[in-house]
Amino acid sequence: MSENREKKVREPLVHLTRRSIMSPAKAWGIRVMAVLLGLLVCGIVAFLLVDKLRQNPGRIGEFYYTFIKGSFSTPRKAWKFFKDLAILLCIALALTPAFRMRFWNTGAEGQTLMGIWGAIAVAFYWGGKIPEGLLLVLMFAASLLCGAAWGLIPALFKAKWNTNETLFTLMMNYVASYVVAYFLVVWVPSGSSNLGKLKYGKLPSLGHDYLLIILVTLLLTIGLHIYLNYSKHGYELNVVGESIRTAKYVGIGVGKVIIRTMILSGALCGLAGYLIAAGLDQTITTESVGGQGFTAIMVCWLAKFHPLGMILTAGLVTLLDHGAAQISQDFSVASDFPDVVVGIILFFVIGSEFFINYQLHFRGHEKEGSVK
Amino acid sequence: MNIWLDFFIDSLAFGATFIYGSTGEILTEKAGHLNLGIPGIMCMGGAGGCLVLNLIGKSGMPGFLIVLLGTLGSLAAGMLMGLIYSFLTVTLRANQNVTGLALTTFGAGLMKVLMKLTDPVVYLVGPKQLFRFPFAGRTDSLQRLGVLFFLAVAVAIAASWVLFRTRAGLNLRAVGESPATADAVGINVTRYKYAATMIGSGIAGLGGFYYIIDYMASQEAYLSIEAFGWLSIALVIFALWRPHLTILGSTVFGLLFSCSSYIANIPGVQITMAAKPILKMLPYLVTVLVLIVTSIRNKRENQPPASLGQSYFREER
Numbered sequence A: 001m002s003e004n005r006e007k008k009v010r011e012p013l014v015h016l017t018r019r020s021i022m023s024p025a026k027a028w029g030i031r032v033m034a035v036l037l038g039l040l041v042c043g044i045v046a047f048l049l050v051d052k053l054r055q056n057p058g059r060i061g062e063f064y065y066t067f068i069k070g071s072f073s074t075p076r077k078a079w080k081f082f083k084d085l086a087i088l089l090c091i092a093l094a095l096t097p098a099f100r101m102r103f104w105n106t107g108a109e110g111q112t113l114m115g116i117w118g119a120i121a122v123a124f125y126w127g128g129k130i131p132e133g134l135l136l137v138l139m140f141a142a143s144l145l146c147g148a149a150w151g152l153i154p155a156l157f158k159a160k161w162n163t164n165e166t167l168f169t170l171m172m173n174y175v176a177s178y179v180v181a182y183f184l185v186v187w188v189p190s191g192s193s194n195l196g197k198l199k200y201g202k203l204p205s206l207g208h209d210y211l212l213i214i215l216v217t218l219l220l221t222i223g224l225h226i227y228l229n230y231s232k233h234g235y236e237l238n239v240v241g242e243s244i245r246t247a248k249y250v251g252i253g254v255g256k257v258i259i260r261t262m263i264l265s266g267a268l269c270g271l272a273g274y275l276i277a278a279g280l281d282q283t284i285t286t287e288s289v290g291g292q293g294f295t296a297i298m299v300c301w302l303a304k305f306h307p308l309g310m311i312l313t314a315g316l317v318t319l320l321d322h323g324a325a326q327i328s329q330d331f332s333v334a335s336d337f338p339d340v341v342v343g344i345i346l347f348f349v350i351g352s353e354f355f356i357n358y359q360l361h362f363r364g365h366e367k368e369g370s371v372k
Numbered sequence B: 001m002n003i004w005l006d007f008f009i010d011s012l013a014f015g016a017t018f019i020y021g022s023t024g025e026i027l028t029e030k031a032g033h034l035n036l037g038i039p040g041i042m043c044m045g046g047a048g049g050c051l052v053l054n055l056i057g058k059s060g061m062p063g064f065l066i067v068l069l070g071t072l073g074s075l076a077a078g079m080l081m082g083l084i085y086s087f088l089t090v091t092l093r094a095n096q097n098v099t100g101l102a103l104t105t106f107g108a109g110l111m112k113v114l115m116k117l118t119d120p121v122v123y124l125v126g127p128k129q130l131f132r133f134p135f136a137g138r139t140d141s142l143q144r145l146g147v148l149f150f151l152a153v154a155v156a157i158a159a160s161w162v163l164f165r166t167r168a169g170l171n172l173r174a175v176g177e178s179p180a181t182a183d184a185v186g187i188n189v190t191r192y193k194y195a196a197t198m199i200g201s202g203i204a205g206l207g208g209f210y211y212i213i214d215y216m217a218s219q220e221a222y223l224s225i226e227a228f229g230w231l232s233i234a235l236v237i238f239a240l241w242r243p244h245l246t247i248l249g250s251t252v253f254g255l256l257f258s259c260s261s262y263i264a265n266i267p268g269v270q271i272t273m274a275a276k277p278i279l280k281m282l283p284y285l286v287t288v289l290v291l292i293v294t295s296i297r298n299k300r301e302n303q304p305p306a307s308l309g310q311s312y313f314r315e316e317r
Helices: A002-006 A024-049 A051-055 A057-072 A075-100 A108-126 A132-161 A165-187 A211-230 A232-242 A244-249 A254-281 A292-302 A307-330 A337-357 B003-030 B038-056 B063-091 B096-115 B120-125 B127-131 B147-165 B167-177 B179-184 B189-216 B221-238 B243-265 B275-297
Strands: A014-018 A358-362
Touching: A024 A051, A024 A057, A024 A337, A051 A057, A057 A075, A057 A307, A075 A108, A075 A211, A075 A232, A075 A254, A075 A292, A075 A307, A108 A132, A108 A165, A108 A254, A108 A292, A132 A165, A132 A254, A132 B275, A165 B221, A165 B275, A211 A232, A211 A254, A211 A307, A232 A244, A232 A254, A244 A254, A292 A307, A292 A337, A292 B096, A307 A337, A337 A358, A337 B063, A337 B096, B003 B038, B003 B147, B003 B167, B003 B189, B003 B221, B003 B243, B038 B063, B038 B096, B038 B120, B038 B189, B038 B221, B063 B096, B063 B127, B063 B147, B063 B189, B096 B221, B120 B127, B120 B189, B127 B189, B147 B167, B147 B189, B147 B243, B167 B179, B167 B189, B179 B189, B189 B221, B221 B243, B221 B275, B243 B275
Parallel strands: none
Antiparallel strands: A014 A358
16 A cells, blocks of 8 residues: 555556536436347357357347247236236335335345235135125235334334344345245145145235236325425435434434335235235235345336336336246247346446446546546 | 264354355445355356366375365456455445356356266266265264364354454454445555455355265255355345354354254154244244344444445445
């Protein structure tokens, strides 16, 4: 280090400044470029990993076409695409109030799983004993309560003792998963932990099984957009996120806002759990959420915590996931290939934010805009 | 053989996976980077080592060379993953949580794709005895402690020594606590962040390799590394950001984790199936408890590094 200090001060090769504002069109242009670059790298990686592609490089066009084919080639696939999008979006929306508050809730996986558990527990104990309509309402309440409780516990400690919420909520995911594992042992006498489809507690179908889920999520998106941007609660949590000191100064009860917002965030995760439990699975395993709680964090962040933007980002991730799954089928690659594709594209999109937020000034190109 | 001793040694051996994982994570966290990519890094560390062994496993090289090259392959794969993470979070100042999660998705997926290309007969069956080096011939439970176990203990102690007893460690801790202050006194913040993250990731990668090749020594082992990666991140809290304490912590975690399979063999102990998930929940509950207690006691030296999770841009206040 000491020789460094004695060296003559040289101007660095690249000098960074924060951009004030970039036009949305240019920002989106950069993001689209990032996705395209990511797809290019995916092609290269696929070339290295996929035997069928290496033997027959001409199929590379088909490789890219498969991304679209995986989601939209048949009506069934299109429905599945919108259903998966809706569930992912719902969890991402649930995270949004917490993230706006800079409360890094990494526990969506557990909160959603507890939501599923709540609904399934009600259906397991009371299914068939009470009218189906009442059962569905009780399941709904149980889902929201369980999700909210799972979000509330870390929030209480955050509000009182400033306990690190990222790590706390992360641990709660595993506690939730073992809670489910415990009940699967209790509920399934055979010891196989395979609960099977429950007979009761299925949401009615509006023409198509997935339609209700999609509509609920759409309503939630609009509702949350209004809550965050046009309500007093939304204003308060945004202030807490911007600066806790400002919030205290203007008389916002920070602890109260944290607790209230996390109850909401957890309850919305619970709602996602309800949609999964009553709308789709009607059963539960420890893997019922399947990592979507973590993917949702990325979806939420990519959209800069804007509910409407999340429709796009959740769509992108779902599209990539389905496309890559189709590729692993058509080109006989391991079924984990989608994760590789999603990971690579995310790297590029995450990295591209830098070029939106910062301006690069190279040495020797000093112009009027440079800061001294 | 005494069941208690078996239980203890098995927990020690199991714990080495976490020693690597959490020592690596501590190094990155001390640089101010909460690396949620550790599970993916451990996966890729495992895949890297196994790919190298897949190439040289049957080449008839001397045993120590096979062990060395496999370990280096794992280290290199982990460091490469660390490089991706550092480039995105340090140079491009991306959000650390999101980058880490993307890295875990990527690493865990790529490992599973890569491991399907390897041949367990080549990378596992031959080499696994070599990794059990000092006690390979024994029939009692001591044979479980191989060369990578001792390396884990050495790495944890060395990491503590570097962090708390050397100038470089002091600088690194300064970077993690307050990068602006460190920058002002002339510490190269970027270099320290890169070095700590990459070395930490390399070390964490060894954890995945150790788990596949030594502790489990089975061809399905790679499927469960991701879960242990998350547990390693938990252990960092448990060890209060001190690498040498991960040795103790990982043994406790190992005991808690494997007690569900040993407790049934202890004479006089009755256990129902339902108790197993509860026992497996214990490591996480204990971690939450430690997290709460340290935040209530609020002693400065037991807290996470102050700038954890925030990227540093010199021209920002």
